[in-house]
Amino acid sequence: MSGFRLETGGRIDRGQPVTFSFDGKTYTGFAGDSLASALLANGVMLFGRSFKYHRPRGLVAAGSEEPNALISVDRGPGRFTPNLRATGVEIHDGLKAFSQNRWPSLAMDFGAINDRLGMFFPAGFYNKTFMWPRSFWDRVYEPAIRKMAGLGDAPTAEDPDVYASTYAHCDLLIIGAGPAGIDAALGAMDTNKRIVLIDEQDELGGGALADPALWPWLERSVKALANAANVTILTRTTAFGYYHDNFIGAVQRLTDQSPEITDSPREKLWRIRAGEVVLAQGAIERPLVFDGNDTPGVMLSSAAKVYANRYGVAVGKAPALMASHDSGWHDVFALAKAGISISAIIDVRDSVDSALMREADRMGIPVYLNHAVVGVRGRHGVSSIDICNSGDQRVHRVQADALLMAGGWTPSVHLWSHSKGSLKWRDDLGAYVPDVPNENVQCVGACAGDWDFGTGAVIDMLPTPKDQSRIKAFVDFQNDVTAKDIKLAVREGFRSIEHIKRYTTNGMATDQGKTSNLNGLQIASSALHKPVPEIGLTSFRPPYTPQTFGALAGHAKGALFQPTRTTNIDSWAQAHGAVFELVAQWRRARYFPKSGEDMHAAVNRECVAVRSSVGIFDASTLGKIEVVGPDAAEFLNRMYTNPWKALEPGRCRYGLLLKEDGFITDDGVSARLAPDRFHLTTTTGGAARVLNMMEDYLQTEWPDLDVWLTSTTEQYAVIALQGPNARKVLEPLVEGIDLSAEAFPHMAIREGRICGVETRLFRVSFTGELGFEINVPTAYGRAIWEQLMAQGAQYDITPYGTEAMHVLRAEKGFIIVGQDTDGTITPFDAGLDWAVGKKKPDFVGKRSMTRPDIVAPGRKQLVGLLTDDPNVVLEEGAQIVADPKQPIPMTMIGHVTSSYWSETLGRSIAMALVAGGHDMTGGTLYIPMPGKTHTAKVSGVVFYDSEGARLHV
């Protein structure tokens, strides 16, 4: 044996040395090693510092249940991954791994002072101590606690890796490829089922990988499955969550095991829908609870067998076994066969199977029955152990450099629990096993409590003659919870395991208590003098092991976080330097700055151009719905507040849409094209919602109406041409439409051609100027826009964006639903009484117009605000008070909804919702802001051309 590497054995490739580093020191391992096995082979026992007490910690396990050996891997800028379990990291040349939660170094950790002060850190310590003063929490307590108690550092650079994702469908999904999972796959292989077999490790086999006698079977089986066309094998893949209807989330690790960094995906998220699921997740060995059980070198006996048989590594040169279960005996017999000398077998039971005794005797291993370990000597590694005879209480010392724990087995019911399958308690196993499934799923093998590891005694903790209050017997290694903490929680009155768990944090670490939950339950059960099933069971929730945000996000980041909708004219805006904003997923040009202009200057120039000559605006994002059918007018009459039946074809109407509760939900101008055909428009953000609402009424309330609704938002590009020169720009390009004021009045629609392209031409205005909205098939949008720009050059035609559009409409007092209304505003509140058909017997929301709350005085109503200082532009959202001298907290009577600088008026304008606002015209209101309280006079909302003279030209 050189170091701790055994001369022979294991599944590592001794012909392929691998060089890697841990905390800056270079080590060599072999291909096939985990970081844990490779470091162990080099004699490294110390892997980290514990969460709370900063106690030195080593490996407990060999698999994904490892609670202690959390490390970070640095693969370059942005590729820093904290909190990986060393047991699951495959080594490769150049791997850089680091220990965590230590300062200045792993061996010399300043925070270990917490361990000496351990008596001051009982369960609930943080809750009890850092309560007062409140202001200290953010500034003093939390930063200090975070520095001292913690996991790995969160990476700060952006993750440059790519993450893939896919959906998969199969008839049979098998999770876990140990002997039980492989048997399930082999059994179904010859059917025509599509089978997916998943395992978190880099090769199939699970527990069989630590059992050389099974390797020939394993090789045959893996080959058969790999050759079966209907079997998909996913290794390095963790099924992390089990969701409704056999929907399983899994992450496949693709590149972390490789030394090269490429641009191929690092991980792949699998979303698998399975007809039937077989869970073969195995079982996890339980540690034993005794003083010093967290000393580096104290680990699970099954893990020692994995290190020896799979990796060819001895966990010690003379390990001892502390068992309450037969399985530990079999493990150390396997170690002995691998050439490791066993210093002693200690078993808490007073008798065991005679075959075990005979085998130990044959191997010359000293056996101590009815004994328990009561102390572990050595701080960074085991030097010897003290064992105590449970009968005569005599203590004596056994030399050992590692101590193996065999405390029985806990079936891995995590995914079963995610699926809401019920569990039943088995006294003989001291564990919960699957009971009634909630999905089409079954558990097989050890995760069903079905194993051949022998039997054991179920105990809460090892007996000890020591003062229980002075020992540190750990239950949850990762969260530093001791048996004493759990007993303290019970003494303080906690009765349910859910409460005990939260108070002590037992099982709440990143390992979700894989090694600690059952021991915690047993200790609580003893302390409460109640059987385990009576104190409950904590629930498992996804993920089974921590997963990266990258895998869950996949491609949905940056520009791909959500879809961006662009109009046909967007490319022109981009080419002409537009500044964009997102409006309900649409990318819209906000303003078009000329060189040297800021937003303010650009918007002022754009507004003045519209008022003095002509502006052009991309309105393609307006929602559009085609309403067709003999009952179309009747339908709209029932939906909108205003009357529609008498609207003549060729005319438009402003439509106001309420919800049944009487509040404004949308508005827009709509046109009647024919007796049975309407072209509706909605707000940009409301298109889908309005269509859904209309479909709802049509399908479920009035299915007798013969009407069809079709979204046409994306079928038309819409160009608004606005300003006194709009007609002059348009006239030469249009065929078949008489644009004169007499033939084509305001609020009318005509069909014809523009530049040879068919158009629905609206004469409408959201600016208060003579205006047209030119609807053309989407693909022609940019071409027509460019023709209009060319034609308009002589009038200095000016493209304007959403910001100028907002200013122009506000000058005219046109509301934006969702900005000047908030879902509690009626037509009367908004000053839109004129849009409500008083004579209509019914429309959506009409009955609510007379609800007691709607007719009550004091409702918030839309008003205009003119600041006393015309240069002050109020902040949108600013709160309004009637009396600035009232004591704080003041009564806020409303807020500013829209506020702009109006270059046309040479002053600021604003709209606001104010309680009882309609009766306050001319009065003064106050807007307290940091540094100054502004004053403003209440006005009407139309600030410009209130008689509408500019429209009718």
Next chain:
Amino acid sequence: MILIHCPYCDEKRPEIEFANAGQAHIARPLDPSGQSDAEWETYLFIRANPRGRHHERWRHVHGCGRFFNAVRDTVTDKFETTYKAGEPRR
């Protein structure tokens, strides 16, 4: 992710294709103007919140677009049945 059976498509599809549309079998009164304030309040706002069987509406919004009714258990989140709008309560 739950699978929901659309009674119009007659297929089980993932829940992301559907949108919940609130409690089922709440008909809009034929003559709202004849409703008392209390009756109208009940129609607008009063909804069941059962533990167990719940009748609710769903829309196959990213599919056929139809509204339909469903019985879902609010404890287990399992769908007992779905049926077309206009069919009697199950």
